[in-house]
Amino acid sequence: DSGVTQTPKHLITATGQRVTLRCSPRSGDLSVYWYQQSLDQGLQFLIQYYNGEERAKGNILERFSAQQFPDLHSELNLSSLELGDSALYFCASSVAGTNNEQFFGPGTRLTVL
Amino acid sequence: GNSVTQMEGPVTLSEEAFLTINCTYTATGYPSLFWYVQYPGEGLQLLLKATKADDKGSNKGFEATYRKETTSFHLEKGSVQVSDSAVYFCALSDRGKSSGDKLTFGTGTRLAVRP
Numbered sequence: 757d758s759g760v761t762q763t764p765k766h767l768i769t770a771t772g773q774r775v776t777l778r779c780s781p782r783s784g785d786l787s788v789y790w791y792q793q794s795l796d797q798g799l800q801f802l803i804q805y806y807n808g809e810e811r812a813k814g815n816i817l818e819r820f821s822a823q824q825f826p827d828l829h830s831e832l833n834l835s836s837l838e839l840g841d842s843a844l845y846f847c848a849s850s851v852a853g854t855n856n857e858q859f860f861g862p863g864t865r866l867t868v869l
Numbered sequence: 870g871n872s873v874t875q876m877e878g879p880v881t882l883s884e885e886a887f888l889t890i891n892c893t894y895t896a897t898g899y900p901s902l903f904w905y906v907q908y909p910g911e912g913l914q915l916l917l918k919a920t921k922a923d924d925k926g927s928n929k930g931f932e933a934t935y936r937k938e939t940t941s942f943h944l945e946k947g948s949v950q951v952s953d954s955a956v957y958f959c960a961l962s963d964r965g966k967s968s969g970d971k972l973t974f975g976t977g978t979r980l981a982v983r984p
Contacts, residue, residue, distance in 0.1 A: 758912065787970060799958065799974040812971055846912060850970065858972060860905075860913040 759783065760861035762847050768867045774835040777864045781828055781849030787811070788830040789850075789858060790822055794843040805830055837868045871896045875959050875975035882949055883983050890944040890978045892933075892959035900961040902926075902935050902942040903972070907956045916944075916957070951982045 759782035769775055781788050790802040801814035805824035816822075819837075824830045834841060844865050848858040876891040894900065901920045905913040917926030922937035931946045942959060959975040 758914070760912075789971065791972075798976050801971040801973070804971060814971060848913075848972075857903075857915060857918060858970075859915070862912045 758859040758861065760847060760849050760859050762845075762861035762864050764864060765862065766865050766867075768869065769837060770869055771837055771839060773837050773868075774833065775837065775866065777832040777834070777845055777847075777866075779830045779832070779847030779849075779861060781830070781847075782859055785849035785851050785859070786828065787850045788824055788828070789848040790816075790830070790832050791846045791848065792843050793846060793863070797843075799846075802832070834866070839868050842866055842868045871900070871961060871963050871973045873959050873961055873973055873975035875957075875978050878956075878977070878979040879981055880978060881981045881983065884951055885948045886982075888944070888946040888949045888953075888980070890957055890959075890980070892942045892944065892975060894940050894942065894959075894961050896940075896961055896963045898963045900963040902933070903960045903962070904931070904933055904942070904944050905958040905960060905974075907958065907977070909955070913958065949980070949982045951984055954980055954982045956980070 761780045763778045786807045789804045793799045802816040803822050804811040808824050822832045844863045846863045847861045850858045872895045874893050903918045904916040906916045917928040919926040919935035925934045933944045956977045956979045958977045960972045
């Protein structure tokens with residue numbers, strides 16, 4: 757158990773819909789990262805937050821957005837969903853200054869029908 | 870940009886065989902290097918790491934040495950077990966102002982160990 761929690765574990769929805777994925781980092785970790793794992797793209801970095809502020813952006817679509825709240829939990833919002841958005845979405849967290857050892861949650865499996 | 874190249878899988882070995890999974894990287898700075906493992910139906914777990922040249926990371930019998938001259942970080946284990954069957958990901962982190970602390974992953978190598 758990494759200490760990072762993600763909800764829900766599975767999500768099935770239809771094209772055009774909007775969903776919210778939630779992540780709670782390990783106690784004391786200020787950084788939260790979101791990654792997408794798909795068969796064709798592999799593991800891709802989406803976005804990083806540090807102590808409530810956006811720190812870096814990767815290959816995140818404009819239809820996707822994220823935020824980190826004062827209690828440090830984070831949400832990833834996916835809208836106007838397409839079939840190709842079906843993937844595993846992982847959240848990870850880390851403590852600043854630890855050479856970026858990231859701890860991953862169990863993931864949310866999103867299926868868009 | 871940064872990139873990580875791993876050997877294609879799947880790798881199929883008999884129990885107690887020697888394992889090598891090759892990993893090479895391209896980075897602009899001085900990255901930290903990692904191996905993560907993903908067991909079926911689970912998230913990624915950090916297996917080992919190295920933060921500077923010539924460092925050796927080790928854990929659970931697995932080892933990898935950070936070789937700056939060959940830009941490599943090959944994963945080795947002297948005697949694999951059935952329980953080592955999983956997907957192994959090589960990754961790097963090259964902390965930069967614009968890239969933050971993101972991890973760049975290789976494509977993953979699936980290992981299957983036969984009894």
